[in-house]
Amino acid sequence: METKNKLLEVKDLSIHYFTDEGVVRAVNNIDFELARGETMGLVGETGAGKTTTARGIMGLVPNPPGRVVSGEILFEGKDLLNASKLQMRLHRGKDFSMIFQDPMTSLNPILTVGDQIAEVIRLHEKLSHKDANRKAAEILEMVGIPAERMSEYPHQFSGGMKQRVVIAIALACSPKLIIADEPTTALDVTIQAQVLELMRDLQEKLGTAMLLITHDLGVVADTCNKVAIMYAGQIVEMGSLENVYDNTKHPYTKGLFGSLPSLSIKSKRLVPIDGLMPDPVDLPSGCPFHPRCPDCMESCKSRMPVKTEVSPGHYVRCLRCE
Amino acid sequence: MKKKGTEQGHIKKRSQFQETWKRLSKNRLAMVGLAILAILVITAIFADLIAPYPYDEQDYMATLQSPSWEHLMGTDEYGRDIFSRVVYGSRTSLYVGFISLMGGALIGCIFGAIAGFFGGKTDNIIMRTCDVLHGIPQIVLAIAIASTIGPGITSALIAVAVSSVPNFARVVRAATMTVRDQEYVEASQSLGGNNTHIIVRHIFPNILAPIIVQATLGIGKSILLCASLSFLGLGVQPPMPEWGSMLSNARTFMRDYSYMVISPGIAIMLTVLALNLFGDGLRDALDPKLKK
Numbered sequence: 001m002e003t004k005n006k007l008l009e010v011k012d013l014s015i016h017y018f019t020d021e022g023v024v025r026a027v028n029n030i031d032f033e034l035a036r037g038e039t040m041g042l043v044g045e046t047g048a049g050k051t052t053t054a055r056g057i058m059g060l061v062p063n064p065p066g067r068v069v070s071g072e073i074l075f076e077g078k079d080l081l082n083a084s085k086l087q088m089r090l091h092r093g094k095d096f097s098m099i100f101q102d103p104m105t106s107l108n109p110i111l112t113v114g115d116q117i118a119e120v121i122r123l124h125e126k127l128s129h130k131d132a133n134r135k136a137a138e139i140l141e142m143v144g145i146p147a148e149r150m151s152e153y154p155h156q157f158s159g160g161m162k163q164r165v166v167i168a169i170a171l172a173c174s175p176k177l178i179i180a181d182e183p184t185t186a187l188d189v190t191i192q193a194q195v196l197e198l199m200r201d202l203q204e205k206l207g208t209a210m211l212l213i214t215h216d217l218g219v220v221a222d223t224c225n226k227v228a229i230m231y232a233g234q235i236v237e238m239g240s241l242e243n244v245y246d247n248t249k250h251p252y253t254k255g256l257f258g259s260l261p262s263l264s265i266k267s268k269r270l271v272p273i274d275g276l277m278p279d280p281v282d283l284p285s286g287c288p289f290h291p292r293c294p295d296c297m298e299s300c301k302s303r304m305p306v307k308t309e310v311s312p313g314h315y316v317r318c319l320r321c322e
Numbered sequence: 323m324k325k326k327g328t329e330q331g332h333i334k335k336r337s338q339f340q341e342t343w344k345r346l347s348k349n350r351l352a353m354v355g356l357a358i359l360a361i362l363v364i365t366a367i368f369a370d371l372i373a374p375y376p377y378d379e380q381d382y383m384a385t386l387q388s389p390s391w392e393h394l395m396g397t398d399e400y401g402r403d404i405f406s407r408v409v410y411g412s413r414t415s416l417y418v419g420f421i422s423l424m425g426g427a428l429i430g431c432i433f434g435a436i437a438g439f440f441g442g443k444t445d446n447i448i449m450r451t452c453d454v455l456h457g458i459p460q461i462v463l464a465i466a467i468a469s470t471i472g473p474g475i476t477s478a479l480i481a482v483a484v485s486s487v488p489n490f491a492r493v494v495r496a497a498t499m500t501v502r503d504q505e506y507v508e509a510s511q512s513l514g515g516n517n518t519h520i521i522v523r524h525i526f527p528n529i530l531a532p533i534i535v536q537a538t539l540g541i542g543k544s545i546l547l548c549a550s551l552s553f554l555g556l557g558v559q560p561p562m563p564e565w566g567s568m569l570s571n572a573r574t575f576m577r578d579y580s581y582m583v584i585s586p587g588i589a590i591m592l593t594v595l596a597l598n599l600f601g602d603g604l605r606d607a608l609d610p611k612l613k614k
Contacts (some may be wrong), residue, residue, distance in 0.1 A: 058512050093514035100512075105505040110527050119523065120513045169513065 006074075007209050008034040008057070008177055013071030014233075015049075015056050018064065022281040026052040028233040029071070031307070034226075036176065039203065039210045041220030043256070044230035045277050050213045053230075054179045057211070058098055059088040075177070094124040096177040097170040102186045103162035107154040113165045114140070114150030120172040136172070143168045143198060160191035164198065171202060178203075179211045184219060196223055217256060221245065229253045232278055232288040239314030249316040251293045287319065295320060345607040352603020358596035366412040373406035378561040386579055395585040398568075399575065404582065407563040408589050414564045415593065418479060418557075419545035425483035426544075427537055430490020435521050437491065438498025449495065452488035460485040460543075461550055468556035478557035482544045493536045497529035504528075531608040538601035542594040549590055565590045 010032050017024040027049040034040050042050050055061045057073055059080060073080040075095065080088065097120075100106035108116060117136035121127060127135065137147035143164040145157075154162055163183060170178055180199070184192040200223055203210055212224060220227050221241065228238040229252065237250040248254050255273035275292040278284055284291055290300040297319060305319045346352055365372055374394075381401035389396045395404040437448040455463065464481035471477035501507065502525065510520050549566025551557035558564035560571070565586040572582035 060508070060511055089514050089516055091514070092512055098509070098512040100505055100509055102505060106509040108506040108510075108524050108528070111523075119510075119515075123514050123519070166509075169509075 009074040040226040041224035048230040049233040099180040101182040243314035349603040355596040355599030373409040375403040377410040411563040422482035426486030434491035434494025438495035535605040542597035
């Protein structure tokens with residue numbers, strides 16, 4: 001990948017929450033990069049640090065108690081962690097924006113949807129009320145909602161429609177990067193498919209890069225070019241879809257695939273991964289996955305695996321692959 | 323499942339204001355309060371037309387007269403028509419009540435929103451200051467302020483406004499804190515909204531209901547406080563008619579000429595009662611938990 005094509009580079013990022021109970025190591029030394037127009041899926045269990053990673057990029061880690069303890073986030077080559085508050089604010093919404101999980105709560109209930117879209121436009125572009133409204137109407141049409149509904153309030157829309165509005169708001173200033181934090185979790189399956197299709201279409205049309213956070217490997221297979229699997233704040237496996245799906249290396253990823261129901265193979269029970277996610281305050285020594293790992297070796301308990309490139313662009317953090 | 327967008331959509335299209343009004347109009351007591359308020363406001367505006375005599379016209383031939391057709395509420399010790407003075411007094415009372423409340427509400431809202439939104443040290447400093455203000459009885463605080471600046475309508479305004487600040491700050495802070503953590507506030511942050519923008523555009527409109535209620539209930543208190551200040555001689559100065567100062571003047575004649583205290587007293591009572599009835603009704607109407 002050429003340097004100028006890189007949109008976002010995250011290097012060695014660690015984000016910890018300093019609470020009274022101890023230090024919660026939510027994100028530990030993760031690296032990844034995203035090219036313009038590319039879509040990367042970030043998959044992991046609840047509490048794996050996906051949302052914290054997203055907030056880290058947005059510069060919205062709640063502080064206190066959260067703090068970025070190490071690492072660099074480069075957006076178009078500029079370090080976001082050293083950017084001033086004002087610069088970050090100008091970036092947000094214009095260069096990168098976020099789609100939230102729950103469209104029911106991420107819209108202000110007492111402003112019309114048109115107002116909420118126009119608001120973002122007016123925050124970043126010097127437009128008159130009228131022009132901003134006109135642009136908001138265009139964007140609303142783009143996500144498949146008739147412009148006449150601009151003057152309606154969020155409660156007058158269905159869940160899927162609201163998520164379309166949220167997407168419209170995120171796309172209002174044609175950002176270069178969209179971070180979608182489980183955008184389809186709150187929606188039912190048919191609407192999920194519609195929303196994903198809409199996001200894919202718009203992404204192609206606008207050339208936006210996307211970081212898609214989800215638990216759903218099916219959604220990733222459907223929309224992403226790249227995928228990163230997170231476990232206990234680390235990226236345990238990362239690579240192109242083919243690499244990760246067809247040539248799975250990490251036992252955790254294998255476990256995730258194993259726990260999915262399959263239409264072709266008949267089985268009475270699914271195969272879950274034994275055990276629970278470790279407590280991020282007290283991560284196990286060595287590889288954080290070793291207590292649950294079916295292929296655990298003696299050395300796994302003491303030594304942290306390093307990132308290993310098993311084939312070009314396919315990285316795994318596992319001692320068995322080193 | 324309800325069908326959305328078609329018929330249902332149109333029925334649902336009523337705005338929050340209409341929705342509230344509908345619920346409010348079902349509350350009889352609140353409507354009585356509103357009616358009294360309306361009469362009061364009209365009286366205040368058209369005082370010149372309603373009052374049969376100028377408020378400061380003295381008639382030494384007719385002092386201390388009992389109510390009659392000529393003087394509906396009698397006359398005071400200078401022969402001034404009490405009815406006219408009560409009518410003109412509504413102007414002063416409403417004016418002082420509204421203006422001081424607006425001032426108090428404005429300052430209180432700003433401080434409360436700042437305290438609630440930022441939390442931490444800022445919150446502590448602002449709220450502890452409010453606690454101190456709250457700890458001093460309102461009337462004592464008002465007396466202190468009025469006697470520092472000197473008696474007069476301005477000092478009464480300032481005194482009443484300052485003493486209502488902590489109430490507003492508290493209500494607004496609590497409401498802000500519940501709204502601050504809503505996802506749409508975070509969403510606005512993620513879209514580049516700055517703090518002022520978020521407070522004004524997203525938080526304030528969402529906490530308007532408790533502010534409105536606090537304001538309606540507060541006007542009654544403000545009017546009462548202002549009347550007390552005037553009663554003590556620190557508020558509105560004669561010959562300007564004010565219900566509190568009228569009570570104060572009439573106090574000496576209370577035993578023999580009780581009508582002199584009754585009329586301004588009833589005026590104060592009615593106003594405060596009306597505001598409280600209306601405020602209570604408004605609170606119920608704006609409370610989504612009581613929606614039927």
